Amino acid sequence: MKIAIGNDHAGPEYKAAIVKILEAKGYEVVNYGTDTFESVDYPDFGHKVAMDVETKNADFxxxxxxxxxxxxxxxNKHQGVRCALCWIKEIAILARQHNDANVISIPARFVAIQQAVEMVEAFLSTDFEGGRHANRVNKIACS
Structure with a gap:
């Protein structure tokens, strides 16, 4: 499975921890984020990750x-991208189960690194439930 990851200056340590765990689990990771704390613009990295998911160059x-x-x-400006802002593991699980989210957003200034890693692991290991949720997800996209 291929995962695209991107971050601004608030997240280099978070990205490093997440990438380390993902690669240890055998995921292929494409890194679009910065590795420094020098101020950068988050859209530059968010668009790259979303484009990979939108074009199916990355699974998540x-x-x-x-x-x-x-x-x-x-x-979320990209068609077919359903990015969920998550702050606890349970929200990450529900984002997958009920919303078929394919991108997880981590608030680096509000969660611990270990918590972020656990959210990503839960997000990637949870399946979409479909059923009644599929009708709702199908109504999200604008044509």
Whole structure:
């Protein structure tokens, strides 16, 4: 499975921890994020991750910024991308089960690194339930 990951200056440590765990589990990871704390613009990285998911060059995406909001808004501009801002593992699970989210957004300034890793692991190991949720997910996209 291929995962695209991108982050701004709030998330280099988070990205490093997440990438380490994903690669240890055998995932192929494409890194679009910055590795420094020098200020950068989150849309530059959010668009790259979302484009990979939109074009099916990646199965899932992980985006990280300070609040998680800006980069999630950026990712959600892409057709077929359903980016969920998550702050606890249970929200990450529900984002997959009920919303078929394919990108998880991590708010680096509001969760611990270990918590972020656990959310990503739960997100990637949870399946979409379909059923009644499929009708709702199908109504999300604009034509």
């Amino acid at each position: 995406g992980v985006v990280i910024c300070g609040s998680g909001n800006g980069i999630a808004i950026t990712a």
